[in-house]
Amino acid sequence: MASWTSWTVAVLALVLSHGPLAISGTFGLLPNVSEAVHDIKAALGFIKAPPAVPSKHDQLKADLFPGKQTQPLPSPLGTYGPAYAYDLVRNGTSGGPFNPDPQIPSVTQETGRKLAETSSFAATSLQAKLQQATPLDAVVSTGSEVVYSGNNGTIDSTNFFLQFYFAVTNRAVTKFRLETGTYRVTNPNSNFNLLLTCQGVVRSAFELDFGGSTIIFQDGTLGGIFFNYCYNLTAHNATFYYDFSVNPWYQSTLDDISSDGRTWNITVQDGYPIDMVTANYQALCVGWDPDSRLPRTNASDIYPQQGLTTSLGGRSFQFKFGYNVVGFSKGDFVTCRGNRGNHGILPWYNKDSTFQDLTIYNSAIFGIYEETGSGNTYINNQVVPYPLPVGSGGLRERPLQSSLADGFHSSGSFKGPTLIRNYFTNMGDDGIAIHGRYYLVVGTDKDQGVIQVATLCGYPCERLFRGNSLLAYKSSTERLGFTKMLSVTLLPSNPLPAGTRSITFPYSNLDNSKYLNVTVECWPPAYDNLTFDSIVTSLDNQGNGFNLINNTISYNRGRGMLLKANDGIITGNQFIQTKFVAAQINPEFFFQEADFSSNLLIQGNIFDSFYGGIQLAFINDNPLLPGRFQNHANINITGNIIRSAADQPMLITSSTGIIVRDNIFDKVLCYPYTYGASLPFVPTPQPPIYLAYSSNLLFSGNSYIVPANCTYGDFANPIQTYQNTVTGLVIQ
Known part of the structure; x- marks a missing residue:
């Protein structure tokens, strides 16, 4: 999942000019983006021993990074777990079942659950929707183009x-x-201000051109814009934001701090809504330096106690904390997520x-959220934050925050996304997450x-x-092997006694989970070891085959990138x-x-x-110790700059077949x-x-x-190991 930042024109200019480590040649200029992306995806594949004739993947990397060894060391058949299993099954050499080209289920395929969460809007017929629409x-229509011009500066959402669907x-x-x-968007009829659906209609190409328009959402309880089941769509050229009177978060000034740091008085700045400040929900806030307009970094996360925020009159409020909050000063700005959107x-x-x-400019959760996609490009x-001051009086300030959570988040995609030259800044959580x-x-x-499983949350967690x-x-995390799912059915009720708790997922409420019956094609002998608290996943929809090229992520509260997928190229990015x-x-x-991840190139x-x-790790939650099974495999970390990190500049655990070459550690641990x-x-x-629990x-x-x-x-002693748990370590 994921972690949140100031509008800086200098940084934006840096991003748009690609930055000092942008890739030269094919990927630096990207004169033909679709061709370059196609080449990347065609070249990506599971890394094998070098053949007599270089593979297209090897040739691509040789062209990108001449003179550099990019082939990871071979993974051994180790004693800590079959890190090689994924490659063997994928290559069909183990006899195990695997889908070599997983696809999004068609819109008509019976999967035992709904495929688009569009509230009552989805249940309404097209004829009924026509009657709801504003005819003005x-x-x-001009030839092959349909031009939509709204009505006096408004778009009727229905x-x-x-018109888009037709x-x-x-x-x-x-x-x-x-x-x-x-x-301004009016008359929304779904849980998004704008809903656009292609309903699985396959077009060889279809263009949605927003014409450089600015589109203002007026309902802060809804999402922004929803693209549903579109194939080969190109959507481009628009700016979206919520009217700040319904903004899904608020910005305030820290007026006073108690001596123990457990009580704060704040004043919500002009132009931001105050109706959600005292609502009974768990707020997460970010503190900002008012001069640099950057987030406070060497400071606590800010979680006011739920239900204990009180009004002091007007736009002033008081937070209570259950812990000592450190690293902030009077006059700091504070942004807090609301309970809507x-x-x-x-x-x-x-x-x-x-x-x-x-x-x-502003969203309640993720800025861009790809759910169950396949081969999409961004x-x-x-x-980014809205660039102008908001409000009409009092203390008018430019917003400091963009999305409340991640900048870009991809969950459950069958073929991973390709991101090129995107700019995500001042988020309340992570920059890029794929899982x-x-x-x-x-x-x-x-x-x-x-096999009976808990989804651990409601829809949309049913992704088997x-x-x-x-x-x-x-x-x-000891692997027990692969099989193939023959059917997945939703159980009508919870099969567990009320109050059952999991040790593996101690923070999940199993009483609120949904449950699935998964029928499998064959039963590997190791599956006899499956018990309550074991876990399963499908490697077919984890975002494998992703590419991150020349993106910039800055000044966010969380991680820069959080990756849990395979077959990826990460190059030319700035965090x-x-x-x-x-x-x-x-x-x-x-x-x-x-x-766990395999076959990644992290370079430049x-x-x-x-x-x-x-x-690159797995850390057990309780106690905080490195995972001993080597499930990360074949990862190349070459020619990067690791800068500033006050803690853990590079931590590698639970891995095998790793190259770390020609990286610069610049002013770390300072x-x-x-x-x-x-x-x-x-x-x-x-x-x-x-290093811990790793080999080769x-x-x-x-x-x-x-x-x-x-x-x-x-x-x-720049390279050290944990308790003799590392084998096959070569330092040159």
């Missing part, structure tokens, strides 16, 4: 939905264009579509070939599909002063997000973070990290690189820039 919205289902129409202007831009079950030159999009889902095993019936692979683990780990590659049981990036540089304690198994003073690692050509004032790291 102007629509003109009318827009229908256009995309008409084979004679290839383009739907919004006349350039500024529009949804994602800004949501492509839902879209395939081979492109989203380009779209900007979202180019030159921005998740699948874990499911809790609650029971088995070997004779019937049935018949015909796809299933991978099982013990709760310790600027993220609060937490710049590049985190590990599954998280806390959020039930899967899985800047990872500049306050806490944590690159973390100041104390006072927000929280380091991981208890990491020694003090810390080395720049720490090559370190070569890495260098360290250590100013005289950098006294918090052990640079005399």
Whole structure:
């Protein structure tokens, strides 16, 4: 899942000019984006021993990075767990069932659950929707193009939905264009202000051109814009934001702090809503330096106690905390999430579509959220704060925050997304997150070939599909092997006694979960070890085959990138002063997000973070110890800059077949990290690189820039290991 930042024109200019580590040649200029992306996707595949003739993937990497070794070391058949299993099954050499080309379920496929969550709107017939629509919205058809111009600066959401749907289902129409202007959205009839659906109609190409328009959402309880089941769609050229009178978060000034830091008085700044400040929900806030307009980094996270916020009159309120909040001063600005709203831009079950030159200023959750996609591309999009002061009197300030949570978040995609030259800044959580889902095993019936699982949350967590692979683990993350799902059915009720708790997922309420019966094609012998608290996932929809190229993520409260997928290229990206780990590659049981990663190329990036540089790991929650099964495999970390990290510049655990070559550790471990304690198994003073439960690692050509004032790291012994748990370590 994920973690939140100031509008800086200088940074924006830096992003748009690609930055110092932008890739030259094919990927730096991207003269033909579709061709370049196609080449990347065609070249990506599971890394095998080098053949006599270089593969297309090897040739692509050789062209990108001449003179560099990019082939990871071979993974051994180790004793800590079959890190090689994914490759063997994928390549068909183990006899295990696997779907080599997983696809989004068709819109008509019976999956035992709904495929689009569109509230009562989805249940209404098209004829009824026509009657609801405003007839005055102007629509003109000219040849293969339909032009929509709204009505006096408004867009009727229902009318827009229908006109777009009629256009995309008409084979004679290839383009739907919004006349350039500024529009307010009215008459929403779904849980999003704008709902656009292609309903699985396959077009070889269809263009949705917003004409550079600014579109203002007027209902803060709803999401922004929803793209439903579109194939080969290109949607581009728009700016979206919520009217600040209904903004899904508020911005305030910190007026006073009690001596123990447990009571704050704040004043909500002019132009932001105050109706949700005292609502009974768990707020998460971010503190900002009012001068630099950047987030406070070496400071606590801010969680006011739920239900204890009180009004002091007018626009002033008081927070109570259950812990000592540190790192803030009177006069700081504070932004807090509200109790309403949804994602800004949501492509839902879209395939081979492109989203380009779209900007979202403020959203309640993720700026851009891809759910169950396949092969989609995102180019030159921005998740940034609104650039002008809001309000009409009092203290008028520019907003400091963009999305409340992640800038870009992809969950459950069958083919991973490609992101090129996007700019995400000042988010309340992570920059880029890509993952699948874990499911809790609650029971088995070997004779019937049935595994009963908890989804661990309501819809949309049901992302197991018949015909796809299933991978099982013990709760310790020891892999038990693969099988194939023959059917997935939703159980009508909870099969567990009320109040049942999980040790693997201790924060999940199993009473509120949904439950699935999964029938499998074969029962591997190791599945006899499946018990309550084991876990399963499907590697077919975890965002494998993703590409992150020349993106910039800056000044967010969370991680820079949080990856849990395979077969990825991460190159030419800049992560600027993220609060937490710049590049985190590990599954998280806390959020039930899967899985371990294999076959990644991480090259030519800047990872500049306050806490944590690159973390390739699995950390057990209780106690906080490294995972001992080597499930990350074949990962190349070459030619990057790791900068600033006050804690864990590079942490590698639970991995095999890793190359770390020609990276620069620039002024790391130069100041104390006072927000929280380091991981208890990491020694003090810390080395720049720490390894645990890993094998076959090559370190070569890495260098360290250590100013005289950098006294918090052990640079005399820059690579250290945990309790003799590392084998096959080569340092050149």
